[in-house]
Amino acid sequence: MEPKKILIVDDDNNNLQLYNAYLKEMSSTFEIIKTNRSKKALKSAKTRLPDVILTDWEMPSLTGLELIAELQKDDSTKDIPVIMLTGIMLSSENLKDAFEAGATDFIHKPVRKNEFIARVNAALKLSESIKTIKELRAVIEKGL
Numbered sequence: 345m346e347p348k349k350i351l352i353v354d355d356d357n358n359n360l361q362l363y364n365a366y367l368k369e370m371s372s373t374f375e376i377i378k379t380n381r382s383k384k385a386l387k388s389a390k391t392r393l394p395d396v397i398l399t400d401w402e403m404p405s406l407t408g409l410e411l412i413a414e415l416q417k418d419d420s421t422k423d424i425p426v427i428m429l430t431g432i433m434l435s436s437e438n439l440k441d442a443f444e445a446g447a448t449d450f451i452h453k454p455v456r457k458n459e460f461i462a463r464v465n466a467a468l469k470l471s472e473s474i475k476t477i478k479e480l481r482a483v484i485e486k487g488l
């Protein structure tokens with residue numbers, strides 16, 4: 345079984361290191377892709393096809409919402425679960441905006457380790473389910 349790929353996008357290197365440490369604690373087999381640039385993250389998502397993407401909301405260049413919007417436009421990335429992380433955009437309206445843009449989950453900063461681990465695990469299960477559904481759909485379509 346291939347290792348799970350997780351893309352982390354945050355313009356704060358301290359956050360990148362913290363999330364990386366949490367992920368390594370979850371599993372030593374994860375392939376962790378880190379970047380502090382959202383445009384680079386978009387390219388990485390399209391070429392590496394991570395199982396889950398964790399993105400900060402407020403970043404230079406593309407915001408987390410804009411990154412999600414770009415991911416949603418591409419068939420190869422539109423179904424990747426994205427967890428939005430933010431310490432600024434905390435209102436229920438912001439939460440609504442994130443989900444409407446295509447985020448599958450939302451974590452407030454400062455991130456609590458147990459919550460982070462639980463939400464990443466849930467996103468990984470969702471990712472696996474999406475892949476299984478696509479595989480079954482392909483088998484059904486071949487049979488028809």
